[in-house]
Amino acid sequence: MKLVDVCAFYAPKGGGVRTYVDRKLRAGAEMGHDIVVIAPGMKDEVEQRGLNARIVWLKSTVFPLDFNYRYFTDVPALYAALDREKPDFVEASSPWRSASIIAEWPGKAPRSLIMHADPLSAYAYRWFDPVATRDTINGLFDRYWRHLRRLDQGYDLIVSASAGLSARLSDGGLQHVVTNPMGVDPGVFSPHLRDAGLRKGLLERCELPESATLLLGVGRFSPEKRWPMLVDAVAAAGARNPVGLVLVGQGRDLKTIQRRIGRNPHVHILAPITVRHELARVIASADALLHGCEAETFCMVAAEARASGLPLIVPDEGGAADQARASLGADGGGWIYKSADTAAAAQMITEYCIGRETGVAGPYAEVPPPRTMDDHFRELFGTYERLIAPDARAA
Secondary structure: OEEEEEOOOOOOOOOHHHHHHHHHHHHHHHOOOEEEEEEEEOOOEEEEOOOOEEEEEEEOEEOOOOOOOEEOOOHHHHHHHHHHHOOOEEEEOOOOHHHHHHHOOOOOOOEEEEOOOOHHHHHHHHHHOOOOOHHHHHHHOHHHHHHHHHHHHHOOEEEEOOHHHHHHHHHOOOOOEEEOOOOEOOOOOOHHHOOHHHHHHHHHHOOOOOOOEEEEEEOOOOHHHOHHHHHHHHHHHOOOOOEEEEEEOOOOOHHHHHHHHOOOOOEEEEOOOOOHHHHHHHHHOOOEEEOOOOOOOOOHHHHHHHHOOOOEEEEOOHHHHHHHHHOOOOOOOEEEEOOOOHHHHHHHHHHHHHHHHOOOOOOOOOOOOOOEHHHHHHHHHHHHHHHOOHHHHHO
């Protein structure tokens, strides 16, 4: 099978989507498929990733809200690239303009929309939940729901990474939704990477002793991640328990986060970590993952933390909550607080700290590991192959 992924969210400095796509290129080729990613780039070029995998970069415009990303601006060039590739199956990886463009591509290949983003949770619900009901908000954003329903008619599959998102999409009138949870890089994240010396050094950066609790936050520095709220929650919890927070990431909200940290010595921002194995060491060396975003479709970092043996302190909605609930059967696996509530987050941090001090919670808890990305891709590619016309499969 030749699969072409038109991925508007792929960027060299991207986060979870880049991790996902990089593994797809490797796993798909290893499974005998030809994988091509078409992505917006600085210039037109082809980047080979082995014999059966490559990225086709199309010269595109910088996205004004985040300079790490670009967006497709030349539709004829995008269609020409698709025509040249002659795919058996096509993916779109953004529910925005590029999804409409791919739905209208005149090619005959079946296609799927991968819901890497949940704009309603990331924006509409985050903005208006404090003042309106979900039904009211959905009504205000009916234009977006109509957009999704139009996309649903143009795609054979709408692939969702979580049961919660799938339910909301189906309730909103979409008929082609399938749930296929993603996974972690196989062989990268492990509790055995825990490094006591690294943990001690990170706590020292937070001006705390080795006996303190070390929380870790990983992700883009963007509003929907709610880093300022978590900084406030850690400061409140720190009044009762020595607790430090180390943040790993980059993005346009860096200065906002720095202002919120102010002179608090117990919150420290590390330089971006681009080497996956080094990130795995840092994650495994923390005591728990702290996350604030309720709009995750899967929450890759929570899955990576689970694979590293870490408990999760997360909001009660979105992919992060799914990851925590999957580990609730384990000792100290999931610590869930009310979304967008600083006091609730602080209280859950405090409860975790108390549990850790009494031996009830902490790293190396027997947290069930998440599935791997390869498990996800085997299921996904198998679904695609069943949808490909017999003559296309034979070709």
